[in-house]
Amino acid sequence: MIAEALTGLVFIPLGVTLVVLLLPDRARGPLCLAAVLALPLCLLPLTEAVWTNGDITLVLAEFAPPLGIVWRLDGLALIMLWLTAIVAVPVSIHALTSFPPGQASGREFWPLWMMLLAGINALFLSADLFNLYVTLEMITLAGVAMIGIGGKALALKAAMRYLLLGLLASLLYLLAVGLIYGQTGALDIDLVGERLQPGRMAATALVLMTTGLLVKSAIFPMHVWLPAAHGNAPGPVSAILSGLVVKVSLYMLIRIWLWMAGDWELPAAATALGLLGAGAILYGSIAALIQPRLKMVIAYSTVAQLGYVMLLFPLASIEAYRAASYQLLAHGLAKAAMFLAAANILKSLGTDRLIALTDLDRKLPVDLFAFTLAAVSIMGLPPSGGFLAKWMLLEAAWRQEAWGWLVLVSVGSLLSAAYLFRVIALTCFHPGRRHASTRWQTPPRSATNAALILALLAIAAGFTSAPLLSLIDGSLPPGGIWP
Amino acid sequence: MMDWLPLAMVLVSLVAGIAIFLLGEQRQLARTLLNLGAALVKLVLVAFLFMLIVVDRAPEFRLALLPGLDLVLRADALSLLFTTLSAVLWLITTVYAIAYLERDENRARFFGFFSICVASTMGIAMAGNLFTFFIFYELLTLATWPLVAHSGTRAAILGARTYLRYTLAGSAVFLVGLIWLYGLAGSRDFIAGGTLEAIGVDDYTELRIIFVFLVIGMGVKAALFPMHSWLPKAMVAPAPVSALLHAVAVVKAGAFGLVRLVEDVYGPELVADLGMGNLLAVAAAFTIIYGSVMALRQTDIKRRLAFSTVSQVSYIALGVAVGGMMATTGGMVHLVHQGLMKITLFFCAGIFATVLGVKHIGQLDGLGRRMPWTALSFTIAGLGMIGLPPMAGFVSKYYLGAGAIAVGAWWVIPVLIASTLLNAAYFLPLIKRMWMHAEPEQWPKPVTLSRLETGGLVVPAVITAMLSVLIGVFAAHPLSPLSWVMGIATEYFP
Numbered sequence: 001m002i003a004e005a006l007t008g009l010v011f012i013p014l015g016v017t018l019v020v021l022l023l024p025d026r027a028r029g030p031l032c033l034a035a036v037l038a039l040p041l042c043l044l045p046l047t048e049a050v051w052t053n054g055d056i057t058l059v060l061a062e063f064a065p066p067l068g069i070v071w072r073l074d075g076l077a078l079i080m081l082w083l084t085a086i087v088a089v090p091v092s093i094h095a096l097t098s099f100p101p102g103q104a105s106g107r108e109f110w111p112l113w114m115m116l117l118a119g120i121n122a123l124f125l126s127a128d129l130f131n132l133y134v135t136l137e138m139i140t141l142a143g144v145a146m147i148g149i150g151g152k153a154l155a156l157k158a159a160m161r162y163l164l165l166g167l168l169a170s171l172l173y174l175l176a177v178g179l180i181y182g183q184t185g186a187l188d189i190d191l192v193g194e195r196l197q198p199g200r201m202a203a204t205a206l207v208l209m210t211t212g213l214l215v216k217s218a219i220f221p222m223h224v225w226l227p228a229a230h231g232n233a234p235g236p237v238s239a240i241l242s243g244l245v246v247k248v249s250l251y252m253l254i255r256i257w258l259w260m261a262g263d264w265e266l267p268a269a270a271t272a273l274g275l276l277g278a279g280a281i282l283y284g285s286i287a288a289l290i291q292p293r294l295k296m297v298i299a300y301s302t303v304a305q306l307g308y309v310m311l312l313f314p315l316a317s318i319e320a321y322r323a324a325s326y327q328l329l330a331h332g333l334a335k336a337a338m339f340l341a342a343a344n345i346l347k348s349l350g351t352d353r354l355i356a357l358t359d360l361d362r363k364l365p366v367d368l369f370a371f372t373l374a375a376v377s378i379m380g381l382p383p384s385g386g387f388l389a390k391w392m393l394l395e396a397a398w399r400q401e402a403w404g405w406l407v408l409v410s411v412g413s414l415l416s417a418a419y420l421f422r423v424i425a426l427t428c429f430h431p432g433r434r435h436a437s438t439r440w441q442t443p444p445r446s447a448t449n450a451a452l453i454l455a456l457l458a459i460a461a462g463f464t465s466a467p468l469l470s471l472i473d474g475s476l477p478p479g480g481i482w483p
Numbered sequence: 484m485m486d487w488l489p490l491a492m493v494l495v496s497l498v499a500g501i502a503i504f505l506l507g508e509q510r511q512l513a514r515t516l517l518n519l520g521a522a523l524v525k526l527v528l529v530a531f532l533f534m535l536i537v538v539d540r541a542p543e544f545r546l547a548l549l550p551g552l553d554l555v556l557r558a559d560a561l562s563l564l565f566t567t568l569s570a571v572l573w574l575i576t577t578v579y580a581i582a583y584l585e586r587d588e589n590r591a592r593f594f595g596f597f598s599i600c601v602a603s604t605m606g607i608a609m610a611g612n613l614f615t616f617f618i619f620y621e622l623l624t625l626a627t628w629p630l631v632a633h634s635g636t637r638a639a640i641l642g643a644r645t646y647l648r649y650t651l652a653g654s655a656v657f658l659v660g661l662i663w664l665y666g667l668a669g670s671r672d673f674i675a676g677g678t679l680e681a682i683g684v685d686d687y688t689e690l691r692i693i694f695v696f697l698v699i700g701m702g703v704k705a706a707l708f709p710m711h712s713w714l715p716k717a718m719v720a721p722a723p724v725s726a727l728l729h730a731v732a733v734v735k736a737g738a739f740g741l742v743r744l745v746e747d748v749y750g751p752e753l754v755a756d757l758g759m760g761n762l763l764a765v766a767a768a769f770t771i772i773y774g775s776v777m778a779l780r781q782t783d784i785k786r787r788l789a790f791s792t793v794s795q796v797s798y799i800a801l802g803v804a805v806g807g808m809m810a811t812t813g814g815m816v817h818l819v820h821q822g823l824m825k826i827t828l829f830f831c832a833g834i835f836a837t838v839l840g841v842k843h844i845g846q847l848d849g850l851g852r853r854m855p856w857t858a859l860s861f862t863i864a865g866l867g868m869i870g871l872p873p874m875a876g877f878v879s880k881y882y883l884g885a886g887a888i889a890v891g892a893w894w895v896i897p898v899l900i901a902s903t904l905l906n907a908a909y910f911l912p913l914i915k916r917m918w919m920h921a922e923p924e925q926w927p928k929p930v931t932l933s934r935l936e937t938g939g940l941v942v943p944a945v946i947t948a949m950l951s952v953l954i955g956v957f958a959a960h961p962l963s964p965l966s967w968v969m970g971i972a973t974e975y976f977p
Contacts, residue, residue: 361592365504381625382618388549394662406662410655417651421628428592429632429640465549 002049006058006071006125008042009081013118020111025101028110029092035114036092039085039121043078050078054474057127070188072127075475076325079468080124080251083329086457087243087336088117090450094340095236097444098347105149105234112149116142116240123248128187129177129260132252133170136216140166143245147233158228165215165225173212176205190478193260206261210273213256216249219310220280223303227287230299235343238295242302243336247328250309254324257313258477270313277310278408285415289422294342294352297423298335301378304416305331311393311405318476319396323389325472330385330461334377337454341371344443344451360427363440366448368427373455375420377462380413385461485542488532489556489609492566493602493619495525496573500598508591515581518594522574525605529570532558543611551670554618555611559673560971561746561815564964565608565739568819569731572826573601575943579830580723582939583837593633593721600626600732607736612672613697613748616740617654617661620704624650627733630724631717642716649703649713657700660693664748667693673743675974677750687757690749694759697744698766705737705800706793708770715781715789722833725785729792730826735818738799742815745803746975755806763804768898770797775905782844784832787909788825794902795821795868802883805895808976810886812968813879819964820867820875823951827864830944831857838940840928847913849922856941858917860948865910867951870903875955878965 016035020028049056056073073081095113099106119138126132144166147159181187183202184195196202211222218226226246230238257273284304291297305327312324344367345360346352360368380390390413397406461468499521506513535542536558543557558566580597584590603626606619624647632643667689671678679690703710714734718725728734745754745763754760774794781787798821802814834857835841841850851858867874872881880899887895932940958965 361589362508369504376625381621383548383554391549391552391658391662394658395666398662398666406659410659414651414655417647421647425632425640425644428629429635429643463546463548466547469550 001045002056003058005042005045006056006073009039009046009121010118010125012038012042013114013121017111017114017118020114025107028106029096029099029101032110032114033092033096036085036088036117039088039117040082043081043085046073047078047082050075050471050474069131070127071125073125075471075473076251076254077124077475079325079329079471080247081121083247083332084117084120084124084244087239087332087454090340090454091236091239091243091336094239094343094447094450097447098235098343099149108149109146109234109237112142112146113240116146116245120244120248124251127189129180129189129192130187132255133174133177136173136249136252137170139245139248140170140216143241146237146240147229149237150234152232154228155232155234158225158232162225162229165222169212169215171212172208172215176208176212179205179208189255189259193262193478196260198264202264206256206269209256210253213249213253214276217246217253217306218303219276219306220283220303221276223280223284226303227296227299230302230339231293231296235340235346238299238343239336239339242299242339243332246302246306247332250306250328254309254312258321262477267314270316273310274314274405277307277313278405280304280307280310281408281412282415285412285419288419289415292353292355294345294354294357294423295339297354297419298338298342301338301416301419302331302335304412305335305378308389308393308409308412311397311409315393315396315400315402315405317396317400318473319392319399321476322469322472323392323396326385326392326461326465326468327389329468330377330389330458333454333461334374334384334386334458337370337374337451337458338378340447340451340454341367341374344447345371348440348443354423354426357423357427364443364448366452367443368424370448370451370455372424373452373459375424377455377458379417379420381417383462384459386458388462388465485535485540486544488528488535488542488544489558490544492525492528492532492558492609493556493605495521495528496598496602496605500595500602503591503598504595506591508589511590514591514594518577518581518598519574521598522570522577525570526574529563529567532563532566536560536563545611552614552665553612553670554615555672556606556609556615557611557672558609559675560967560974561742562608562610564815564967564971565731565735565818566605568735568822569601569604569608572727572731572822572947575946576723576727576826578939579726579833579943580721582936583721583723583833585936587721589633592629596626596629597724597727600630600727602626604732604736607739610673610743612670613661613664613743614670616743617657620657620700620736620740621654623704623733623736624654627724627728630728631720633721633724634719636719639719642713642719645716646713649710653700653703653710656696660696660700663689663696664693671748673747675747677746677748677753679749679753690753691757691759694744694749694754694757695762697748698741698759698763701737701740701744702766703737704733705741705796706734706770706774707737707766707797707800708773708793711770711774711793714793715786718783718785718789722785722829722836725789726826726829726833729789729829730822734792734796735822738796738818741800742803742818746811751803751806751811751975754804760804760806764801764892764895767797767800767804768895770794771801771898771902772905775902775909779905779909784835784842784844784847784913785829787844787913788828788832791828791868791906791909792821792825794906795825798879798883801895801898802886805883805887805890805892807886807890808972809882809889810892810895811975812965812972813882813884813886815971816882816965816968817879819968820879820951820954823947823954824864824867824874824876827860827944827947827951828868830940830947831861831864834940834944838930838932838937839926840930841926844913844916846923846927847916848920849917851918852922853926854941856945860944862914862917863948864951865914867955869906869910873952873956873958875951875958878955878958882965
């Protein structure tokens, strides 16, 4: 049962990817939606198993490591899988209306989306470095192709840039995997962690891997590809990219630093990672503050919000680990909701220039409401998932008397309030209403509800910490978290 | 079962608010019924809570948001004081607002946020610990921001922006202080007399810094100098909003937070030991004088009232900061007294502005003959603010002064005298103009209203004015706010 559920997570979307290519347009969306709805069903028995018995390990094809492939499921991976499944359902529902059958865009979207989903699920289950590489490649390639759907010139350019930087990052990562395999003869993260001796070679490998993953997660100053890519992609694709795809490489970064390199003490490097996070928070927020377009604001907000996760490294502690995990979850929900709402707004008005968004409270009240709820979580205002993440992060900083990080988090949340309230203020209370377009079309109700449900979930995450935290606490790295 | 009551208090207005959004702009009758119905249900709940409190049973709702971090809603004597004030004034203000906004656009948005604003005020009143207080304090910021910006004019948007800047910056400081306090002492419920002494911190410096952080957090909303500048700018809001903002919601929430902080978190003794009582008292005293002086310099009626609030609300902070049974009573009871008087003044100012277009002091001439009931209400509330016996304002000032002498804080007396003189200086000319000067030939912008509208505007003002007299005259009655507050204060100073 457990093995079937685990394989189902990966092979249902993978199988559907192949099947869907053979199907006519009209059948593609419904079949993929059915596949997406099957994911939570696979997760339920797994959740119960992890809850009662702890981590699950599955040896694929009966080859144990170091040669074979192993899937491992712990609390953190489970939470990420749930995030994926939960975000996937509303996004798919939204995509049914935004990529209607009969158009080229719909034909392309569904197989790519299934492939991406298979890649994401496989990545969260993977426990060895090479497998992580393969799945990450799968995700990147599918993601790049999805940005290009619809063929907008801006989007194609952004996709190209994402592809080139992504490939470069993959090369760096692969090089590091080669180095590590050469020295240890192992790829399994735990085994590598045991066998790899700190030294010049190990350090080189770690730096290469980290750099690669930072590029993929768009951490400042390697974020240059993200805003254009997320800001110009088609609506549901933006939600997928910002809500899920960037989380994936950050998740790998956490795995590698806390599991593989968990017992090396690297305070200077950890501080450096934290400083990159600080740069991301400050730069991303200020850039978001001056964007003229809604989706670009949201995209830069992603750059800023990912920075908070990076504070896990300098603050290394259980509180920080909880905070980072919670931030991944809360941001995933809220940001997907925001991009879906923005997609509805864009489609309804034909533009997402902030100056044209006047009177949204009358034109698209529910979409605006969803956007605002998501914004509450992103700003870290209570009660919301984002607030709990911020609270735990502040607590972690306080416990270590890390006043600098504490001030940074406070300033960061003020900045996020600044750029989000700027948007909300322009949408309802615009003094110069002359730019307001008088024509708009109401988006399909299912698309609006998709955004609203995700936003409500982001708020609900502020009340459901108990089970989540016990899952997170159950998945601490074996060596504990330094210092 | 009873323990759900505090949550129900919050949910009644929250659900009403959301329902109003969902009803949309056109369904006016349903909206009105919902508004009034929810306000009445709330009053019933308050009455029910009263009966529970009298038999010494404090219902409590508890929900863990994080391990060791509880959302607690509880009805104790102090929270009931604030709850009753808000529930009563909400009903009255709703009636006024329905009449006031009769011809306005975006009423669904207005009343939706209005209800959410009241829900957060209830949450603030019922909060059983500082963390819960903070949550609703933030929600209040979110809910009042669209109300301030409601008219959508350039001034309104700028005023709302200033408001957000101040409050969000304040809450960031608040949050840091809160994290610090929780790190040091863990989650602590509000308990009369405070519990911080028990943690046995030798080094008081940290407690002092935390206190200052938290006072800044509360002080922004309580418009404590120098964090008051948003308040006069927020005057662009519609009159019912200003009334609610000044009387129960935002400014009062800050003042109420200061009371909780001093009495139930730190405890009056510890605050005095830390030397923070004096600091807060001096800040409050300065704000009292400063606000009055600034009020004197305004020619716009609403702005004058706004600075008057800056000054008057600091009486509350002054009372709890000076400490001692009498002064604390004076401060706390001013929560109610100032609320009733100030809401009357804003109701009247709103009527002057909408019915006749009177916005400046110079235009008040002869208003007493044109609209005697409104002018009379304004006069009563104004005289009450000055502290003329037997009005409510006098009771507060008497207890403040006597209490200050009782604890040996003689310096408070000149502050009170100066403030009273200044109050008189900025209220009496208005009253004189209304009654003594001749009516002008042409009012600035006269509007004809239906009888129902006029009633909806004037009756609330008259009721609150009457209430403000009654609670002063019958201050000694066992059911008066004063007696209630004295009951609370005896818990702190047995």
